Amino acid sequence: MSNSGPPPEKKQRKETLMSSELGKFLDKKVRVKFQGGREATGVLKGYDQLLNLVLDGTVEHIQDPEDPFKITAETRSLGLVICRGTAVVLICPFDSMEQIANPFIQQEQTI
Incomplete structure (x- = not known):
């Protein structure tokens, strides 16, 4: 019989770490990217261990x-x-988000 997951104490530590990391952004403006390419910006009001988020004053970027x-x-x-x-x-x-040029795409050169 094999155990398919990490030991319970390791799993609990990982969830606590994730919660404390995301907790730093409560009541602060965040940008969220979703599968399929959608993006939204809003104030993080809450979250759970499954990463379900509650955003207030949300604006979707079309x-x-x-x-x-x-x-x-x-x-x-x-x-x-x-x-x-x-x-x-x-x-x-x-607040600390900055868009940079993609280093993996060759930029067009003007002659």
């Missing part, structure tokens, strides 16, 4: 209809939302 993984400058207000944890791909603080 996707480009031609390329669903490209975000346009257009937004829409959603207000208070509950985000399903299984769809969350990334959570980052809004």
Whole structure:
């Protein structure tokens, strides 16, 4: 008989670590990326161990209809939302977020 998961004490420590890390962003503005390319910004009001999130004052960043993984400058207000944890791909603080050029895509050179 084999045990398929980590020892209970290790699993509990991992959940506690995740909770304390995300807890630093309570009542702060965060940007959340979801599977399928959707993105939203809002104030983190709560979360659980499954990464379900409660965001207040949420604004969705509209996707480009031609390329669903490209975000346009257009937004829409959603207000208070509950985000399903299984769809969350990334959570980052809004204040310290900075977009950089993708180093894996060759930039067009002008001659």
